[in-house]
Amino acid sequence: MDIKVATRELPNGVHLAEVQGEIDVYTSPKVKESVSELIEKGHYNLVISLEGVRYIDSTGLGVLIGALKKVREHNGSIGLICTNPQIKKIFNITGLVKIFGIYKSEEEAVKSLV
Amino acid sequence: MNRQNGDNRVQITTPNKPEYVGVVRLAVAGIASRMRFDYETIEDLKLAVAEAFTIAMKGTNAGSLIDVECEIGMENLSIAVRNTQGLLSAATDELGIFLIRALMDEVEIQETPRLGSRVVMKKYLNYAKR
Numbered sequence: 001m002d003i004k005v006a007t008r009e010l011p012n013g014v015h016l017a018e019v020q021g022e023i024d025v026y027t028s029p030k031v032k033e034s035v036s037e038l039i040e041k042g043h044y045n046l047v048i049s050l051e052g053v054r055y056i057d058s059t060g061l062g063v064l065i066g067a068l069k070k071v072r073e074h075n076g077s078i079g080l081i082c083t084n085p086q087i088k089k090i091f092n093i094t095g096l097v098k099i100f101g102i103y104k105s106e107e108e109a110v111k112s113l114v
Numbered sequence: 115m116n117r118q119n120g121d122n123r124v125q126i127t128t129p130n131k132p133e134y135v136g137v138v139r140l141a142v143a144g145i146a147s148r149m150r151f152d153y154e155t156i157e158d159l160k161l162a163v164a165e166a167f168t169i170a171m172k173g174t175n176a177g178s179l180i181d182v183e184c185e186i187g188m189e190n191l192s193i194a195v196r197n198t199q200g201l202l203s204a205a206t207d208e209l210g211i212f213l214i215r216a217l218m219d220e221v222e223i224q225e226t227p228r229l230g231s232r233v234v235m236k237k238y239l240n241y242a243k244r
Binding site: 022058061 | 132133135136139154157160161164165167168171209210212213216217
């Protein structure tokens with residue numbers, strides 16, 4: 001079971017983390033490490049793309065919540081890109097849809113952060 | 115799959131290691147698929163069993179095992195998850211338990227003198243829903 005996280009810089013100082021694979025108790029440490037690395041480098045406005053994510057559980061949600069807490073301490077924010085209905089359902093059930101901005105595209109997510 | 119007697123049982127025992135959560139998830143998806151649960155329900159079952167596996171993993175020593183017992187009934191799939199030390203951190207893992215309760219039709223944290231505690235959850239086939 002593989003998880004891949006690719007990061008790159010977007011316009012206006014926003015940074016993108018593109019996650020691909022399944023985020024569970026086994027793979028979430030890798031996601032946490034990659035996102036934490038961005039935050040430690042001082043990038044507090046992040047877009048995390050879940051477009052390549054086929055599955056996420058509570059440990060994955062925990063990583064996203066932890067990252068949001070950290071960037072908010074520096075007046076930053078996180079926009080999520082997600083169109084998979086099954087993943088969106090998890091955000092709805094848990095109420096996280098009210099905490100995270102969830103967008104359909106990179107452009108929309110970046111726009112929300114700047 | 116013969117479900118006439120309603121007594122088909124599949125038991126999976128894995129090491130208490132996170133890399134096995136995917137194995138359990140896929141096994142449950144396979145069972146649910148053969149029972150003709152729809153795609154969305156299979157996804158819900160995968161998540162619920164993975165959450166129970168994660169709860170069972172926490173707070174136990176390496177070297178213990180996780181038992182996942184699927185009982186294939188006429189109208190439902192019942193899944194029981196426990197670790198061999200009989201300890202569950204369900205009370206402290208609120209998000210995991212919350213998700214299981216939201217996705218499954220019936221959920222119980224059972225305390226048994228012999229086996230310790232375990233998460234038991236049930237999902238009914240659509241036609242059997244009350």
